Amino acid sequence: MDKLLVTGPCQLKGSVHISSAKNATLPILAATLLCPYPVTFTKIPDLMDVGTIVKLLQSMGVKVSKSGDEIVLDASHLENQHADYSLVKTMRASVLVLGPLLARYGVASVSLPGGCAIGARPVDIHLMGMEKLGAEIQIENGYIKAKCDKLKGAVVTLPFPSVGATENIMMAAVLAEGETVIENAAMEPEIDDLADFLIAQGVNIEGAGTSRITIHGMDIKKLKAPAKPYRVIGDRIEAATFIIAGIMSGGDVKVEGFNPKHLTNVLDTLTKMGANLELGNDFVHVKKSNRLKGAIIDTAPYPGFPTDVQAQMMALMSVVDGNSVVTETIFENRFMHVPEMARMGTKVTIKGNSATIEGVESLSAAPVMCTDLRASAALILCALVAQGQSEIQRVYHLDRGYEKIDEKLTGLGAKIERVKG
Ligand SMILES: CC(=O)N[C@H]1[C@@H](OP(=O)(O)OP(=O)(O)OC[C@H]2O[C@@H](n3ccc(=O)[nH]c3=O)[C@H](O)[C@@H]2O)O[C@H](CO)[C@@H](O)[C@@H]1O
Numbered sequence: 001m002d003k004l005l006v007t008g009p010c011q012l013k014g015s016v017h018i019s020s021a022k023n024a025t026l027p028i029l030a031a032t033l034l035c036p037y038p039v040t041f042t043k044i045p046d047l048m049d050v051g052t053i054v055k056l057l058q059s060m061g062v063k064v065s066k067s068g069d070e071i072v073l074d075a076s077h078l079e080n081q082h083a084d085y086s087l088v089k090t091m092r093a094s095v096l097v098l099g100p101l102l103a104r105y106g107v108a109s110v111s112l113p114g115g116c117a118i119g120a121r122p123v124d125i126h127l128m129g130m131e132k133l134g135a136e137i138q139i140e141n142g143y144i145k146a147k148c149d150k151l152k153g154a155v156v157t158l159p160f161p162s163v164g165a166t167e168n169i170m171m172a173a174v175l176a177e178g179e180t181v182i183e184n185a186a187m188e189p190e191i192d193d194l195a196d197f198l199i200a201q202g203v204n205i206e207g208a209g210t211s212r213i214t215i216h217g218m219d220i221k222k223l224k225a226p227a228k229p230y231r232v233i234g235d236r237i238e239a240a241t242f243i244i245a246g247i248m249s250g251g252d253v254k255v256e257g258f259n260p261k262h263l264t265n266v267l268d269t270l271t272k273m274g275a276n277l278e279l280g281n282d283f284v285h286v287k288k289s290n291r292l293k294g295a296i297i298d299t300a301p302y303p304g305f306p307t308d309v310q311a312q313m314m315a316l317m318s319v320v321d322g323n324s325v326v327t328e329t330i331f332e333n334r335f336m337h338v339p340e341m342a343r344m345g346t347k348v349t350i351k352g353n354s355a356t357i358e359g360v361e362s363l364s365a366a367p368v369m370c371t372d373l374r375a376s377a378a379l380i381l382c383a384l385v386a387q388g389q390s391e392i393q394r395v396y397h398l399d400r401g402y403e404k405i406d407e408k409l410t411g412l413g414a415k416i417e418r419v420k421g
């Protein structure tokens with residue numbers, strides 16, 4: 001297992017380019033199962049999770065070829081419609097193959113993803129959506145066994161705006177008969193990107209990015225390959241992580257290659273805390289500021305404060321003036337970074353789903369262990385400003401969702417060494 005040795009404190013300087021978004025890439029690659037022709041993508045991020053979805057698609061018979069920055073996925077002929085436990089257990093987003101498989105083949109056998117460190121994460125809303133479109137679903141031996149004759153469009157009202165369920169239902173509805181309306185849909189920018197990918201193939205979708213999405217089902221013969229290689233949007237969560245790194249280190253960092261409008265809530269919060277940010281169309285420039293002050297945030301579905309930035313924000317709140325309060329409303333167990341951060345001197349008290357963070361003057365290096373993806377990012381942020389060398393273990397969590405984060409931070413002047421193991 002690789003580990004990172006991070007020596008702080010450092011002041012980051014320079015510019016960093018954000019990779020394509022993990023959370024848009026995964027559903028978009030799953031959506032290629034709808035396509036009876038090769039689809040070309042450009043600049044797909046080199047992430048462990050992307051490797052997993054590609055392996056899963058290959059296991060069903062999708063042909064994959066790479067050349068330079070481009071990757072071609074050809075799902076013209078599938079050998080099976082089976083998503084095996086061995087792959088699904090390593091990445092929950094694998095369940096996103098359910099909708100497209102059912103829509104195109106009328107059958108799918110997909111391992112239940114199970115819970116993960118941050119919460120139980122059931123898939124009941126995904127299954128309810130498939131049933132509304134006419135699928136018959138049984139759970140057998142840990143697998144979702146789904147079948148249908150032909151899916152039929154319907155009004156599907158989500159009890160909660162689940163990101164994954166919205167995506168799965170959208171993909172299923174593409175080849176359904178008639179119109180599907182998703183009410184109380186998730187509004188995350190990644191859903192908009194999935195819609196854009198489908199629209200580029202002639203699908204008629206309205207309202208993506210709002211809480212009411214309409215998908216006009218079509219015959220598979222009418223789908224057409226996108227006219228040019230598809231480029232997924234920049235990763236707003238990676239961008240937020242680098243912006244926070246710039247602020248915490250008292251540096252001067254230009255974070256480029258994403259849409260700052262996708263981070264409005266985070267950027268407004270940072271500005272209120274005293275950060276000095278210049279916003280462009282596709283960049284945020286972090287400039288030197290005085291020490292920030294505390295804030296109160298509640299995570300919420302988009303456009304609320306993203307749960308995927310909660311841990312990184314808590315790292316920042318640990319080194320500002322005064323107290324902050326963070327309430328996590330999306331996942332029931334997403335404070336696992338707290339005891340690890342405490343090893344570096346942070347002062348956080350948890351009560352239920354709220355954490356009170358007392359800002360401290362400085363942090364000191366320590367050996368720490370990553371427990372999940374964003375917790376890992378929070379630990380790196382603390383280590384960047386802590387005095388001395390921190391050893392960050394189990395960075396495979398980090399490699400799931402951050403492309404070359406150690407190299408990117410080193411490029412900004414951080415002292416980071418990856419020890420292979
Ligand atoms: C690959 C990807 O895009 N992952 C993101 C996606 O995850 P994901 O799509 O899994 O997140 P959801 O929006 O579905 O989940 C949010 C909440 O709804 C619950 N729920 C969800 C589905 C369901 O059928 N039943 C149910 O109860 C979950 O347990 C969780 O508590 O959105 C999350 C919330 O913004 C992000 O943290 C993840 O980074």
Ligand SMILES: C=C(OP(=O)(O)O)C(=O)O
Binds near residue numbers: 023093308373374401
């Ligand atoms: C929770 C996350 O991802 P996933 O849904 O893939 O577990 C994340 O990206 O922070």
